[in-house]
Structure formats: structure tokens, C-alpha cells
Amino acid sequence: DTAVSQTPKYLVTQMGNDKSIKCEQNLGHDTMYWYKQDSKKFLKIMFSYNNKELIINETVPNRFSPKSPDKAHLNLHINSLELGDSAVYFCASSQPGGGTDTQYFGPGTRLTVL
């Protein structure tokens, strides 16, 4: 059983287009995240949701809009795609409670903007 799944796995699109990436977790976790990993492998948090509420919003252009229809899903919509948006986007989930949250990552969505 896949714990954290993302679709699509690969996304190739033109500059200016709008695209969405979907994430689902079946771990029963309350918190979900979106990360961006650039070509140099640097992994940086973008957003975090706890039980459908936004709790972390890093300095991300407002072309990026996360949406959490329920606590098992966190989608990422990107408007007016730019070349610099090309990266691998990872979804993750965790369950708060004691210490720090262990995060479980999805397989990633490789976005290429042409």
C-alpha cells in the first residue's frame, strides 16, 4: 500500500500554463506539506496544512495555491507557470504528537516548464 501518493509523476508544460499536482496520504496523518526540490537537490518547504488549515506559508509566489479538501488530500495549483518553477515537488505527511513530527514523503512530481 502506498502511504503518500502523488499524481502525476511527470509533468511537462509550456510557460504561462496553469497546472495542478495532487497528493493523497492513507496514513491517517493530520499534517501535510508541499516541498520544492531544485536541480541542486535543495529541499525547501513551501506550505504546511494541519487538518485542512494552513499553518506554514513560506515565501512562495502567490501563483502557487494549495488546497486541502480533507485532511487526507493536499493539492497544489500553479498559475502562469515560469521556467524557474521547473523542479521536483514533494508532498509529505506527518502526525503531530510528542517531539517533532516524522515526515513521510511521496515519490515526487517532476515538473518541467518549457
Add this chain to the structure above:
Amino acid sequence: QKEVEQDPGPLSVPEGAIVSLNCTYSNSAFQYFMWYRQYSRKGPELLMYTYSSGNKEDGRFTAQVDKSSKYISLFIRDSQPSDSATYLCAMSRGGSEKLVFGKGTKLTVNP
């Protein structure tokens, strides 16, 4: 100064070698320290988790944290080709505070 510094390598070792991976950090409020392993074209997976200073051992892997020096290490004994991956250190202040990652060190273990 970046919050977390990690030498990106690449690091290439022969099978059976002892590997040492390190990160330094600047934020003394970090309490939780993690090492993630990321195989090519896969998501990161948690390898080791340590709270505050000290050592933790799990099989061939040992994580060390020295909060006084703001320095963490991951040692891999008897390295195997299957250990070839990128290793990312990560740390946080705790609770639901965000994880801050290092840039990752790419390790290749040659048979």
C-alpha cells in the same frame, strides 16, 4: 550564513569503507535532528532521528549530535553499494515547526 550547511560532495568510497557525513547549523534552537536518505528519482525516507545531543545507533548507522559545536554526523559502517544515495540532514525546533534541510551529500559506494 545559511541555517544548515552540508557539503554536497560527491563522495565516492569502496565497498566496506566507513562513511562519515556531516552538517553544521547556526540556529541553537534546533532540538531535533534527522537524517534522510534519498535514492535517485525517489522521495526522501527517514533514516535516523535524534533528540538533543548524543549518539544513536541503528545497525550499521550511527547518528551523533554535538549541540555545543552545532555539528551533527552520520556514520555508515561496512558501506554497501545499496547505500549509494543522497543523504540529507534535517533539523527543527520541535512540535510542528518546519524542518530545515541541508543540501544533501551524494554518496556512491563502489563494489
